[in-house]
Amino acid sequence: MFNINITSDKPIYEQIIDNIKELSLKNILKPDDKLPSVRQMASMLSVNPNTVSKAYQELERQKIIHTVRGKGTFISIPADYPIDSDRIIKSLESLRTICIELGHLGFHKEKIFKEIEKIYCDIEKEG
Amino acid sequence: MFNINITSDKPIYEQIIDNIKELSLKNILKPDDKLPSVRQMASMLSVNPNTVSKAYQELERQKIIHTVRGKGTFISIPADYPIDSDRIIKSLESLRTICIELGHLGFHKEKIFKEIEKIYCDIEKEG
Amino acid sequence: MFNINITSDKPIYEQIIDNIKELSLKNILKPDDKLPSVRQMASMLSVNPNTVSKAYQELERQKIIHTVRGKGTFISIPADYPIDSDRIIKSLESLRTICIELGHLGFHKEKIFKEIEKIYCDIEKEG
Amino acid sequence: MFNINITSDKPIYEQIIDNIKELSLKNILKPDDKLPSVRQMASMLSVNPNTVSKAYQELERQKIIHTVRGKGTFISIPADYPIDSDRIIKSLESLRTICIELGHLGFHKEKIFKEIEKIYCDIEKEG
DNA sequence: GTGGTCTAGACCACC
DNA sequence: GTGGTCTAGACCACA
Numbered sequence: 001m002f003n004i005n006i007t008s009d010k011p012i013y014e015q016i017i018d019n020i021k022e023l024s025l026k027n028i029l030k031p032d033d034k035l036p037s038v039r040q041m042a043s044m045l046s047v048n049p050n051t052v053s054k055a056y057q058e059l060e061r062q063k064i065i066h067t068v069r070g071k072g073t074f075i076s077i078p079a080d081y082p083i084d085s086d087r088i089i090k091s092l093e094s095l096r097t098i099c100i101e102l103g104h105l106g107f108h109k110e111k112i113f114k115e116i117e118k119i120y121c122d123i124e125k126e127g
Numbered sequence: 128m129f130n131i132n133i134t135s136d137k138p139i140y141e142q143i144i145d146n147i148k149e150l151s152l153k154n155i156l157k158p159d160d161k162l163p164s165v166r167q168m169a170s171m172l173s174v175n176p177n178t179v180s181k182a183y184q185e186l187e188r189q190k191i192i193h194t195v196r197g198k199g200t201f202i203s204i205p206a207d208y209p210i211d212s213d214r215i216i217k218s219l220e221s222l223r224t225i226c227i228e229l230g231h232l233g234f235h236k237e238k239i240f241k242e243i244e245k246i247y248c249d250i251e252k253e254g
Numbered sequence: 255m256f257n258i259n260i261t262s263d264k265p266i267y268e269q270i271i272d273n274i275k276e277l278s279l280k281n282i283l284k285p286d287d288k289l290p291s292v293r294q295m296a297s298m299l300s301v302n303p304n305t306v307s308k309a310y311q312e313l314e315r316q317k318i319i320h321t322v323r324g325k326g327t328f329i330s331i332p333a334d335y336p337i338d339s340d341r342i343i344k345s346l347e348s349l350r351t352i353c354i355e356l357g358h359l360g361f362h363k364e365k366i367f368k369e370i371e372k373i374y375c376d377i378e379k380e381g
Numbered sequence: 382m383f384n385i386n387i388t389s390d391k392p393i394y395e396q397i398i399d400n401i402k403e404l405s406l407k408n409i410l411k412p413d414d415k416l417p418s419v420r421q422m423a424s425m426l427s428v429n430p431n432t433v434s435k436a437y438q439e440l441e442r443q444k445i446i447h448t449v450r451g452k453g454t455f456i457s458i459p460a461d462y463p464i465d466s467d468r469i470i471k472s473l474e475s476l477r478t479i480c481i482e483l484g485h486l487g488f489h490k491e492k493i494f495k496e497i498e499k500i501y502c503d504i505e506k507e508g
Numbered sequence: 509g510t511g512g513t514c515t516a517g518a519c520c521a522c523c
Numbered sequence: 524g525t526g527g528t529c530t531a532g533a534c535c536a537c538a
Contacts, residue, residue: 006322006323006325007320007321007322011323011521011522011523012323012522012523013522013523018224018227021227021228021230021231022227024231025227025230025231047523048522048523050522050523051522051523054522054523062231064231078231084232087228087232088232088234091225091228091229091232091234092229092242094221094225095225095229095239095242095243095246096246097145098218098221098222098225099243099246099247099250100145100148100149100152100250101148101214101218102218102219102222103152103250104148104151104152104189104191104205105210105211105214105215105218106210107215107218109243109244109247112222112243113240113243115219115222116222116226116236116239116240116243117236119222119223119226120226120236123226123227123230138527138528138529139528139529140528140529164509164510164511165510165511165512166509166510166511174529174530175529175530175531176511176531177529177530177531178528178529178530180511180512181528181529183511184511184512188315193388194388194510194511195387195388195510195538196387196392196393196510196511196536196537196538197509197510197511197536197537197538198387198509198510198538199509199510199511200510200511265512265513265514266513266514267513267514272478272481275481275482275485276481278485279481279484279485291524291525291526292525292526292527293524293525293526301514301515302514302515302516303515303516303526304514304515304516305513305514305515307526307527308513308514310526311526311527316485318485321525321526322523322525323521323522323523323525323526324521324522324523324524324525324526325523325524325525325526326524326525326526327525327526332485337487338486341482341486342486342488345479345482345483345486345488346483346496348475348479349479349483349493349496349497349500350500351399352472352475352476352479353497353500353501353504354399354402354403354406354504355402355468355472356472356473356476357402357406357504358402358405358406358443358445358459359465359468359469359472361469361472363497363498363501366476366497367494367497369473369476370476370480370490370493370494370497371490373476373477373480374480374490377480377481377484387538392536392537392538393537393538394537394538428538429537429538431537431538432537432538435537435538
């Protein structure tokens with residue numbers, strides 16, 4: 001279920017975040033589903049609990065999960081208006097950077113569209 | 128011409144790389160155009176020459192620029208078959224991650240397509 | 255273990271690269287073995303950490319080593335298909351240049367073969 | 382006849398040296414043949430005369446060519462005993478380094494032998 | 509003039 | 524603890 005690559009240049013805590021976001025978007029993790037505890041998750045993934053903790057904190061900050069003291073951590077109901085304009089701006093900048101990079105790698109607009117179709121095809125497969 | 132943000136979390140040398148890639152894709156920097164020398168660029172950007180040098184070296188590895196000994200650094204002619212499959216895989220993974228992130232921010236497929244149209248509109252404006 | 259000659263005309267970071275490649279080919283450094291940390295290696299060789307870092311980064315680009323975040327740097331398992339055709343072309347050009355140079359120094363084909371036998375004898379001694 | 386690549390990482394003056402050594406070994410340039418003057422060579426190759434001059438000086442130091450004042454520069458008769466042991470040691474070290482590099486690129490002894498056969502095949506073609 | 513290498517020393521993110 | 528980035532300033536080879 002979780003893809004973690006300790007060799008990757010991407011920090012492990014970010015990979016955990018990405019995994020949970022993906023499972024949530026795919027509706028495999030649904031609102032009010034309980035996440036494994038920090039320690040369970042850490043031993044599942046063979047990583048340091050601090051790393052998992054950092055991921056959970058960031059996800060909480062982004063209102064994707066929330067913690068109930070003494071109960072555990074749960075997937076949140078997506079807000080209608082996230083309006084975290086900083087994150088939007090950053091994401092759109094990243095999108096721009098990647099389009100440029102892909103441009104240099106021979107991917108032009110239509111080819112990028114096709115790749116995105118593929119990604120959505122995968123994301124919406126479940127649900 | 129160059130947008131560098133010293134306070135950004137993205138390393139300066141990567142920002143330089145991104146800027147040059149963008150200018151090259153926009154055809155503002157054309158093949159055989161001379162880039163500012165390492166020292167010129169460094170003083171333009173108020174940055175250490177080593178930082179510029181690192182950016183140039185990475186761009187050279189990616190065959191986007193090349194150096195002529197004692198003369199300077201020049202934009203290369205795009206190769207017909209670059210195909211650095213590692214870079215392609217990484218870029219497509221980033222694209223996937225960003226689509227998921229944008230999904231959580233309320234951007235679904237059609238909205239992402241519109242954003243990419245905007246990006247291409249900007250890139251191809253010159254030419 | 256490591257032969258570094260500060261007065262050599264060959265850059266120190268390249269000498270470090272060559273040393274690690276040799277130890278790896280001799281199987282003295284085996285896959286998953288941990289390399290000394292950048293700082294350890296730097297103090298071992300009485301060299302600046304940045305210089306070691308540059309060597310490690312180049313070795314990583316060549317997929318001979320890889321880093322695990324927060325853990326250190328490790329010898330990689332040789333890929334089945336590395337095939338960096340640029341590096342192969344460059345190496346064969348160097349081989350050609352050296353054969354010509356050795357030709358001028360009185361080494362002809364058979365004598366070069368004998369030298370290579372010696373080199374392989376040394377490389378395969380361990381293992 | 383001359384292959385010079387100003388984009389190469391190898392200094393131009395070394396490329397000139399390599400070219401002349403190769404032509405000499407192939408016996409296309411024979412003892413007592415006159416080389417183009419520094420200026421002729423420079424304009425032939427579109428390089429700076431200083432660069433050609435540096436190459437000629439190094440070739441003279443290696444006793445591969447010699448200058449007759451007022452007459453020009455000529456290919457020397459190969460000495461029976463070059464005994465430039467420094468150059469021999471350096472060349473054999475380079476040979477070793479390249480064998481190791483080629484080892485990492487999937488070329489083992491027999492394959493290297495084959496490459497050398499190819500090189501000699503090319504060198505001795507003329508004669 | 510150009511880029512390439514190296515040092516000493518600092519700060520940071522990640523685990 | 525690890526590696527990654529950056530600075531300031533030096534020296535060198537090449538053209």
